[in-house]
Amino acid sequence: MTKVLIVDDNVPSLNRLTALVSSFGYEPITATNEVEAFELCGTSNVRTVIAKASMNGTGGLDLCRKIRSASYNGYVYVMLITDYNDQQSVIDCLDAGADNYVLQPINHQELRLQLLAGQRLVALESRDLIIFSMAKLAESRDTDTGKHLERIQEYCRVLAIELSKDEAFEDCLDSQYIQLLQMTSPLHDIGKVGIPDRVLLKPGKLNEEEFEIMKRHAELGGVTLQAAADAYPEAKFLKMAVEVAVTHHEKWNGTGYPKGLRGEEIPLSGRVVAVADVYDALRAKRVYKPAFSHDEACRIIRESSGSHFDPRIVDAFLRIEQKFDHISQQLAECIEPICTEQMCVESV
Ligand SMILES: [Fe+2]
Ligand SMILES: [Fe+2]
Structure with a gap:
């Protein structure tokens, strides 16, 4: 049963709300002040909180701010109860970081639906975590690339944001697209799970035959994900x-794989x-190559504009190349890679 933490300094109203939340099929946990409630958030794995905004003065708002500045394993959905028709109170709740507010007197149906909305949001986060875990699992099989997937997400996010300023892309690159790209980019190499060990784990440069086998990861990943998409x-x-x-x-010029698609x-x-x-x-050290400097990586990408890469995307990259360098340093690998991944570099 999903736990819901209910916080109110007025015990009779706390009991009424507890009975109501229980009747919706949740497991209520209760607290009568913000200190106790904050402790419970850390120890009870609670993902949904309903608190009275004005308890003990501004206790509900303070609790919400503390939850927002704490780091939990997952997102905590917070609803604050506030007085009917008090617009400033509603603004205060949202300003404190509440996801939603519940007006008093409480409408039962509204509360039930708002709790469901909270569950949907928490479930969405779980989905993102599962996607990322799948990608990490696939990645962990061939090489310890540290935070490669985290960096890819960040590079894609900043590059897509910059690209969205280009009028050629402004219609398709909206905030939803950017969010989806950030979410799905770690899955790019998921097809490597289907590559045999002798190729995937080879501690040196791949020969031509092995490279052909390795190239299959693109289609393998696509087939696997397409089954889910269908x-x-x-x-x-x-x-x-x-x-x-x-x-x-x-590749932009049609010489890439698996299909040799060209341009748009x-x-x-x-x-x-x-x-x-x-x-x-390019920035990573591999058995068969040193780590290139940021300037060297930029030079290679610039020279691959119109051949390997879409020129507009290279232009956007060059406008924000410092952000790439910053991300690469912020999310630097803490462990030396133990194996090889030559496909990306080989192709430039
Ligand atoms: Fe790949
Ligand atoms: Fe990769």
């Missing part, structure tokens, strides 16, 4: 995940991930 056609993130997995090794035949998501992935591979 089952849930309304899930936009799965559609984009397929694009990213299949097309992140395609390559989905935008794949074109953005390609730049991010190559930059990260």
